[in-house]
Ligand SMILES: Nc1ncnc2c1ncn2[C@@H]1O[C@H](COP(=O)(O)OP(=O)(O)OP(=O)(O)O)[C@@H](O)[C@H]1O
């Protein structure tokens with residue numbers, strides 16, 4: 101589904117963070133990326149939906165090189181959900197507005213275009229988005245928080261809502277950047293449970309995480325990144341039980 | 357004390373019997389009109405300038421690529437031009453006294469352009485342009501104070517920079533700078549007391565008129581000062597109430 105070819109990223113200060121990554125993400129893959137701090141995991145994930153512009157290489161998504169700055173990246177991002185470490189819910193919007201905003205805005209704009217298939221009125225789009233948002237909130241058991249503002253929620257609730265906000269766009273792939281790292285320990289489980297359910301439904305997921313348990317249990321591929329390169333990629337069983345790369349061995353011995 | 361009550365009586369007689377109150381009401385109306393409309397214009401201009409100034413700098417293209425990708429290079433030049441124009445504008449209006457701006461517009465620029473406009477009209481325009489320069493700085497600070505993650509979340513959902521800016525970032529920025537905007541409004545109310553330079557009749561003109569009527573300025577000017585203070589107090593209370601309403605998205609329940 102996504103083909104990453106020789107991806108490189110150098111920041112303005114001349115520091116090369118990603119030093120040539122090749123990777124193919126298949127439909128239904130659940131990839132976990134682990135590695136030491138500063139190894140470029142977040143940067144790589146953010147390059148996948150062009151939150152960071154790659155300085156070299158290609159990201160082929162639906163036969164389009166989305167790393168090329170002349171493509172309309174917004175269109176592609178609508179199919180790639182992203183979940184952040186710090187949730188980033190819109191503070192000025194209620195929970196339901198957070199979830200409805202992007203679908204309503206984008207579908208209304210699309211419906212207005214001449215020759216559009218979507219003949220719904222704005223009211224109908226809003227109503228559909230509302231129903232969908234409530235259904236998603238029901239899934240995570242937070243319907244009663246629909247009209248609450250983010251500042252009134254716990255971290256775990258915020259992150260679960262951030263996940264369904266991304267889901268409201270019906271993405272094909274979900275990118276997670278350490279979704280549980282900013283949470284109190286007792287809230288990690290509820291967020292991981294939502295992610296596990298997503299994985300069961302066959303969502304394609306790329307997850308940067310420090311949760312080795314999640315990687316072992318849910319992933320079908322685990323990737324070890326260090327200093328801007330992929331040093332090892334394997335099934336979770338092989339990866340954790342029979343690591344090859346010496347740096348990975350050292351890393352695992354420290355974290356496990 | 358006796359002489360003061362005499363002065364007070366004189367003032368009241370001019371105010372009521374000789375129709376001075378009409379002048380005062382007109383002056384109060386003009387003062388408020390200039391300040392309120394000036395503030396609205398200022399907020400619009402200030403937000404536009406701030407939005408331009410915080411635009412991310414487009415990628416600098418290497419020499420060869422610059423020509424290859426014309427659309428991008430045009431964007432880059434436009435960005436440079438607008439940013440340059442905005443800092444020129446802000447520098448100009450913050451670097452000169454507002455009285456000078458009033459005089460230049462009224463006696464130089466507008467006549468040169470052949471535009472006839474009343475003193476109140478010029479004052480509204482100049483105070484709008486002037487406060488636009490100040491508010492742009494306030495607004496820029498407000499936009500930068502909003503967590504970067506808010507913009508990122510909007511972009512990650514596929515919304516454009518502009519949409520995210522308008523729907524998510526600017527509302528939060530405005531909330532953050534509301535107290536400062538309130539101060540700007542208060543400053544505007546006070547600064548408008550110079551519009552008589554271009555023949556607009558504001559509060560000062562009204563009370564000056566009453567005073568000149570019998571060469572007795574003490575009471576009129578005291579009353580004028582009190583009116584300004586009351587205006588400022590009312591605005592401060594209004595801003596506090598507005599703030600409290602906007603804060604509701606911060607409150608825990
Ligand atoms: N905008 C930026 N400008 C310059 N350097 C940056 C920028 N963002 C990240 N870096 C640097 O790039 C390197 C990799 O950062 P990145 O966030 O990708 O690491 P990471 O693997 O996600 O680490 P962590 O586990 O701590 O999140 C770090 O050394 C960081 O300082």
Ligand SMILES: [Mg+2]
Pocket residue numbers: 141142143277278
């Ligand atoms: Mg990171």
